[in-house]
Amino acid sequence: MSAPAKRVIIEPVTRVEGHGKVSIYMDEQNRVQQARLHIVEFRGFERFIQGRPYWEVPVLVQRLCGICPVSHHLCAAKAMDQIVGVDKLTPAAEKIRRLAHYGQTFQSHALHFFHLCSPDLLFGFDADPAIRNVIGVIREYPDLAKQGVLMRKYGQEVIKATVGKKIHGTGAIPGGVNKPLSVAERDVLLPDLEQMLEWAVATVKIAKDYTAEHLETLKDFATSPTNHVSIVRQDGAMDLYDGNLRAVSPEGERIFDGVKPMEYTDYFQEEVRDWSYMKFPFIKSLGREEGWYRVGPLSRVNVCDFIDTPAAEKERQEFMALTNGKPNNITMAYHWTRMIELLHAIEKIRELLHDPDLQSDDLVLQGERREEAVAIIEAPRGSLFHHYQVNEQDEVVMANLIVSTTHNNTAMNTAVQRVAEDHLDGQPELTEGMLNHVEVAIRAYDPCLSCATHALGQMPLVVSLFDHQGNLIARKSKA
Amino acid sequence: MSKDKITFTIDGCEVTAQPGQTVMQAADAANIRIPQLCYLEGLTPHGSCRVCIVKANGRLDTSCTLPAVEGMVVENNTEEINEYRRDLVDMLFVEGNHICPSCEKSGDCELQGVAYELGITAPKYPYQFPRRETDASHPDIFLDLNRCILCARCVQTSRDLDGKTVFEFVGRGPDKKLAIRPGARLADTELDITDQVVGSCPVGTILKKRVGFAVPVGERTYDKEPHPEQPVSE
Numbered sequence: 001m002s003a004p005a006k007r008v009i010i011e012p013v014t015r016v017e018g019h020g021k022v023s024i025y026m027d028e029q030n031r032v033q034q035a036r037l038h039i040v041e042f043r044g045f046e047r048f049i050q051g052r053p054y055w056e057v058p059v060l061v062q063r064l065c066g067i068c069p070v071s072h073h074l075c076a077a078k079a080m081d082q083i084v085g086v087d088k089l090t091p092a093a094e095k096i097r098r099l100a101h102y103g104q105t106f107q108s109h110a111l112h113f114f115h116l117c118s119p120d121l122l123f124g125f126d127a128d129p130a131i132r133n134v135i136g137v138i139r140e141y142p143d144l145a146k147q148g149v150l151m152r153k154y155g156q157e158v159i160k161a162t163v164g165k166k167i168h169g170t171g172a173i174p175g176g177v178n179k180p181l182s183v184a185e186r187d188v189l190l191p192d193l194e195q196m197l198e199w200a201v202a203t204v205k206i207a208k209d210y211t212a213e214h215l216e217t218l219k220d221f222a223t224s225p226t227n228h229v230s231i232v233r234q235d236g237a238m239d240l241y242d243g244n245l246r247a248v249s250p251e252g253e254r255i256f257d258g259v260k261p262m263e264y265t266d267y268f269q270e271e272v273r274d275w276s277y278m279k280f281p282f283i284k285s286l287g288r289e290e291g292w293y294r295v296g297p298l299s300r301v302n303v304c305d306f307i308d309t310p311a312a313e314k315e316r317q318e319f320m321a322l323t324n325g326k327p328n329n330i331t332m333a334y335h336w337t338r339m340i341e342l343l344h345a346i347e348k349i350r351e352l353l354h355d356p357d358l359q360s361d362d363l364v365l366q367g368e369r370r371e372e373a374v375a376i377i378e379a380p381r382g383s384l385f386h387h388y389q390v391n392e393q394d395e396v397v398m399a400n401l402i403v404s405t406t407h408n409n410t411a412m413n414t415a416v417q418r419v420a421e422d423h424l425d426g427q428p429e430l431t432e433g434m435l436n437h438v439e440v441a442i443r444a445y446d447p448c449l450s451c452a453t454h455a456l457g458q459m460p461l462v463v464s465l466f467d468h469q470g471n472l473i474a475r476k477s478k479a
Numbered sequence: 480m481s482k483d484k485i486t487f488t489i490d491g492c493e494v495t496a497q498p499g500q501t502v503m504q505a506a507d508a509a510n511i512r513i514p515q516l517c518y519l520e521g522l523t524p525h526g527s528c529r530v531c532i533v534k535a536n537g538r539l540d541t542s543c544t545l546p547a548v549e550g551m552v553v554e555n556n557t558e559e560i561n562e563y564r565r566d567l568v569d570m571l572f573v574e575g576n577h578i579c580p581s582c583e584k585s586g587d588c589e590l591q592g593v594a595y596e597l598g599i600t601a602p603k604y605p606y607q608f609p610r611r612e613t614d615a616s617h618p619d620i621f622l623d624l625n626r627c628i629l630c631a632r633c634v635q636t637s638r639d640l641d642g643k644t645v646f647e648f649v650g651r652g653p654d655k656k657l658a659i660r661p662g663a664r665l666a667d668t669e670l671d672i673t674d675q676v677v678g679s680c681p682v683g684t685i686l687k688k689r690v691g692f693a694v695p696v697g698e699r700t701y702d703k704e705p706h707p708e709q710p711v712s713e
Contacts, residue, residue, distance in 0.1 A: 164696025
């Protein structure tokens with residue numbers, strides 16, 4: 001690359017989980033040369049769990065995150081099930097874990113939609129930042145804000161009832177769970193269930209109507225045709241807790257299907273670049289340039305054949321009709337699909353809360369000890385891979401975690417580049433509103449930057465703009 | 480003339496003790512709580528943790544080793560003494576690597592329990608982050624020295640109750656540490672899962688393998704009450 005003329009930094013990028021910054025390099029004519037999302041945190045979980053006993057891992061590794069610890073907790077527990085030789089849990093144990101996972105999906109999606117992204121959707125990408133924030137939402141749309149808080153609270157209560165605590169519980173243990181759901185715990189959750197379902201339906205409508213109303217603008221915003229990856233159930237249904245990997249092309253052709261978690265290294269490769277702590281995974285058979293892909297709600301809805309709950313399936317069909325059943329590649333459609341999953345999660349919660357298996361005491365199994373395990377779960381932000389090796393003395397000797405945001409790394413960088421080209425290119429002066437477009441694109445992915453690098457620290461993100469000699473000419477940073 | 484009863488006071492309350500009883504034993508019998516950590520019934524008290532200190536006739540001493548004496552005036556639950564106890568417990572936390580969020584003993588840990596009891600929410604002294612070892616060689620028992628508070632319960636239990644000498648202390652002062660015989664790993668010792676020493680550890684140093692986190696949050700010892708009369712350590 002020839003020497004860029006200008007460099008813009010957005011730091012910190014706000015309303016995302018984690019700490020990162022965006023650098024945009026421009027030439028003398030203010031044309032965008034390169035835009036990058038840098039993840040500037042590092043945490044090293046994969047290293048320091050080495051030497052720890054395997055049964056500690058589900059509790060330890062979830063400390064990566066305070067937003068979706070349940071995903072790490074369950075994914076690690078699924079891996080440790082394999083280590084203790086259990087391929088199929090008791091019905092009670094699996095259902096309790098699933099209930100925890102749907103509670104987590106429900107609360108995390110509600111948090112993202114109402115607290116993180118709604119200011120952009122309700123007020124506009126370049127509205128006054130003094131209003132375009134969660135306080136602004138509370139002032140202008142108090143009922144909606146309250147719904148968001150109560151929906152998140154409901155999901156958190158489901159988590160507490162199943163794993164013991166709202167954040168960082170201990171419910172999933174190798175081979176099962178440590179408690180059933182008592183009748184008393186269930187009865188606390190039942191009264192608000194129908195209200196949550198009603199709100200979830202209404203929230204899907206908000207996301208859907210927003211997309212329909214702004215389709216002309218959104219269809220090209222931060223959008224590139226990409227491959228999509230997710231696990232699906234054996235019959236092709238969306239399954240957030242368990243399944244085999246499927247990848248489809250931007251046009252919907254199968255790249256692979258039915259890939260077992262243990263085979264992931266045959267299909268994926270991770271690349272390290274010197275300007276980010278986050279790795280860049282790609283589909284091996286397609287190579288580095290063509291093999292990047294997306295994960296998360298948009299990909300899951302694109303990849304699955306159907307959703308096994310009626311209301312969410314109806315919404316999925318409506319969503320897929322927009323692209324004649326082919327994958328939808330509109331980046332901002334993440335919000336719509338995230339809300340379809342929110343609805344799916346509460347439908348699943350309803351199904352499970354009425355299942356008497358949850359009160360069973362048949363909770364833990366054991367089998368023949370193994371030394372290696374790979375588990376995959378669909379976390380709220382996308383596919384989460386946990387790979388461990390455990391020695392015969394029960395110590396973890398190797399861990400590799402590929403989290404959702406890491407899968408989306410190239411996609412987010414491409415989105416940032418696209419938005420920079422479309423909205424900053426050739427502009428004599430950059431406004432906060434223009435730079436917020438970059439953040440809006442990143443936020444669509446609901447990235448968790450701490451998880452992605454297993455990183456430590458405060459959560460904000462920054463955008464910087466540099467001139468062709470590398471001089472900083474603009475920087476956007478919010479505490 | 481020997482008496483068959485001794486009468487003294489703890490915080491102004493009259494307490495009766497049998498001759499030969501310690502202040503802690505008399506207090507326990509009278510249902511008066513004195514915070515304690517290294518003490519374990521069945522072992523010879525030796526006052527190593529010093530959490531059970533009281534002021535007897537104006538002089539600080541460990542109540543687990545202090546014989547009750549006629550007319551003694553004992554101060555126990557005073558702000559001055561509790562502050563000493565907080566300092567002692569604080570130092571135990573920062574001298575080791577007590578990562579409670581991922582420790583399977585969390586909720587059943589007596590060090591945590593006494594911290595709850597004394598109202599410690601975070602240590603005030605700087606963490607020392609010592610380099611400590613783990614030993615996973617034994618098929619049934621995991622040893623994590625990061626959490627050892629040098630209470631000596633395991634040294635005594637192995638020697639006095641199990642009739643083995645699996646554990647010992649080596650080094651002095653800040654270099655003092657729990658050890659097994661030089662050059663040996665835990666698997667090389669006579670230690671057996673049924674030995675009493677396995678249940679003697681107040682913290683998460685000596686652990687039964689593969690049972691961690693089996694007790695759900697809400698049902699662990701200190702989820703129910705901050706300082707049960709008989710701390711559980713199994």
